Amino acid sequence: MKELEHDSRNNLEGLKGWLNPSRYGWERISYWFQRITGVFLLIYFIGHVYETSTIVNGQNAWESFLELTQTVWGHLFLIMVIGASTFHSANGIRLIFTHVGIGLGTPGRPDYPYNPSSLNYRQKSGIWIALILSAAAMYYGFTVLFGE
Amino acid sequence: MERHRMLKESQIMKIHYITGIAALFVVAVHILMRLIVPFDSSLEYDYIISNYKNIFYVFILESILVLISIHGFNGIRIILLELRQNNAWENMITIMTISATIALIAYGTRTIILANGL
Numbered sequence: 001m002k003e004l005e006h007d008s009r010n011n012l013e014g015l016k017g018w019l020n021p022s023r024y025g026w027e028r029i030s031y032w033f034q035r036i037t038g039v040f041l042l043i044y045f046i047g048h049v050y051e052t053s054t055i056v057n058g059q060n061a062w063e064s065f066l067e068l069t070q071t072v073w074g075h076l077f078l079i080m081v082i083g084a085s086t087f088h089s090a091n092g093i094r095l096i097f098t099h100v101g102i103g104l105g106t107p108g109r110p111d112y113p114y115n116p117s118s119l120n121y122r123q124k125s126g127i128w129i130a131l132i133l134s135a136a137a138m139y140y141g142f143t144v145l146f147g148e
Numbered sequence: 149m150e151r152h153r154m155l156k157e158s159q160i161m162k163i164h165y166i167t168g169i170a171a172l173f174v175v176a177v178h179i180l181m182r183l184i185v186p187f188d189s190s191l192e193y194d195y196i197i198s199n200y201k202n203i204f205y206v207f208i209l210e211s212i213l214v215l216i217s218i219h220g221f222n223g224i225r226i227i228l229l230e231l232r233q234n235n236a237w238e239n240m241i242t243i244m245t246i247s248a249t250i251a252l253i254a255y256g257t258r259t260i261i262l263a264n265g266l
Binding site: 014015018035038039041042045046049050052053055056059062063066070085089092093096099144145 | 161165168169172175183187191193196197200213216217220221223224227230231232252255256258259262263266
């Protein structure tokens, strides 16, 4: 299929548009969180793959690396990972549903104040559910990591 | 100019969703393996080595590695393509993210193979 190609399409606002908090309400906050938690989790995952690779250097190497993570700050970092992964998963499932058309509502005539029907209570509930689940998961993680 | 792509963006998005959902299940098993024994014991050297010798668990670990690497680096690709669009940028980002995905999978697989032989 032939496509029209342009060398550059300067029709987007780039990072400035991405960071603009003044539009789209809760959906924009959820958009940020999904991306921020995604990047954070990828950085953690790369670190985790590196951390676990120390086991091939023997018990001493494993235990000395583990000491670095088995601290209060290490545990707090893990709780952040738990919260981020729970939010990213729950909100990701909401986005998959949205992408296939579930929870968007029926299209209606655009009337003043032109609130899009797709940004409805179902979407907002999904965001809140993701936030509540991540708070609950963080609490559970806290009891496991600090409860001993 | 006609542009050839191996996969359409809609197909890549399906891969993104499928890897994300599949990762949820295998990561759940990975976390359960840490919780069926006291958390501190689950991090002991001998317990971890025994995990790496369990073929079922090795399969889970390799699945996590592949699924999250693909999902994570494709997510980074999506974010970077949202910020800027032109052919050179898109090609560079695609090559960089595929290379990073392969490198991370290779490094993690090396750990799994070496730890399995300890």
